[in-house]
Amino acid sequence: MKAVVCTGTADGGTSVVDVPDPVPAAGEVVVEVEACGLCGSDVHAVEHGQVGEGQILGHELSGRVVEVARDVDAGLVGTAVAVNPIGGCGRCAACVRGLPFRCSTPNVGITRPGAFAQYVAAPAAQLVPVPGDVPLEWVADAEPLAVALAAVDLARVRPGDAVLVYGVGPIGLNVIVALQLAGVERIVAAGRSPGRRAAAAAVGATDVIDTREVSVREHARAEGLSYAAVLECSAAPSAVPDAMAVLGPGGVCVVVALAPHEVPVALFPLLSEGQALVGSCAFDTHHYRAAVDHIVTGRAGTHTLVSEEVDLVSTPDALQRLRTPGELVRILTRPQWAAVPV
Ligand SMILES: [Zn+2]
Ligand SMILES: [Zn+2]
Incomplete structure (x- = not known):
């Protein structure tokens, strides 16, 4: 072969x-x-x-x-x-x-x-x-969606929460889909690439920030937002410190991006505000099965994220x-x- x-x-x-x-x-x-x-x-x-x-x-x-x-x-x-x-x-x-x-x-x-x-x-x-009436290529997206479902599980979000997705690469975009499936109403996406920011809006981000123009801290201040969770999908060195700065009481920062660097984290707010910083890698079997189910039932339109087939x-x-x-x-x-x- x-x-x-x-x-x-x-x-x-x-x-x-x-x-x-x-x-x-x-x-x-x-x-x-x-x-x-x-x-x-x-x-x-x-x-x-x-x-x-x-x-x-x-x-x-x-x-x-x-x-x-x-x-x-x-x-x-x-x-x-x-x-x-x-x-x-x-x-x-x-x-x-x-x-x-x-x-x-x-x-x-x-x-x-x-x-x-x-x-x-x-x-x-x-x-x-996979049922026969579903385009088989759609479920190739189950793996990145499972990554997102696992990360959103750790974020402990509830319907009505405001959540920040930092980074709008494929995983950040799948996280937006997963947050919608979890009933999150305000999904703020932060990214740099115009094409990917447009994709973020298309899959359900309610606010999309160009981080070259406005920082997530400035945006949160201007909008009066304190986030229930931040999902770090960018690997940018400033992402985790920024995320911790905009988290509300009891908020969770989930690190999803593979990043090689170390960052300073203020420990006092973790304690006094009851916040959490947690890493998410891959997924468990039930996340994968749930991802396939979301795709075959049409709840997750992840196939719209495919920009090219070769x-x-x-x-x-x-x-x-x-x-x-x-x-x-x-x-x-x-x-x-x-x-x-x-
Ligand atoms: Zn992958
Ligand atoms: Zn084992």
Whole structure:
């Protein structure tokens, strides 16, 4: 089959090559990949040479079961599925605490071969069936939406709250969708890219701030807002200190963006105002299932965030372009499209 593999070089390239078709191990199926999202974490891992030579990334996927292991129900063949990339034994301390991504079980497209390929093997237990009348590519968005649902869970928001979403990349935009699903009425989004700010308004932000013109502190002061929660999706060095400054009593700052830096945090308000600062990474199984359900029932219109679809051959270039995304929001690769010889 054709797959996008990492070249393993320090500058981080990928190329399309022929590799052996995957074979399902015990308990597994092979999925013909219909769509797979190009995630910021893929771009980051490739750019920083964090992936080995030959690794196949791609963890935001949907497709159709084409083969099953001998111990898996053969009736699954032909089923349209969303694939939860996160493994998890369900028994270890990490799994029991709702953090299966910390389990030693490998994750599809992260620590085992992923879906930037025509086919991918995955445990049958990680499949979520998708009704036939739903465009199968829509549920490739279940993974980033699950990330957002998990983060919003930690934010402890209630209907009627005002919440700030700091950063309007793909995760920030999914967080806006998740906040709407949670009944939050005032959703303030802060970002820099005009295209992404427009997307924030389109998916339901009530206020959209251009942080190059007005800071979140100025905006909160002018509007008399004290936030019940801030979801930090920007990785900007000033984001957490800004967030803590605009949180109301009992407010929660949830760090969702992967950021390498350290920031000063005033501890006294955490104590005297009963605030919390918490990190959110990935999601638990129930978040993924809920995300698929929100998409297939039409409650979450996350497919509107897709700005471009590409075939496998164009995927290495698309990963490069996402290094400086500008107006681009989300790209899906469609591995079944025109198998152009490489
Ligand atoms: Zn992702
Ligand atoms: Zn486990």
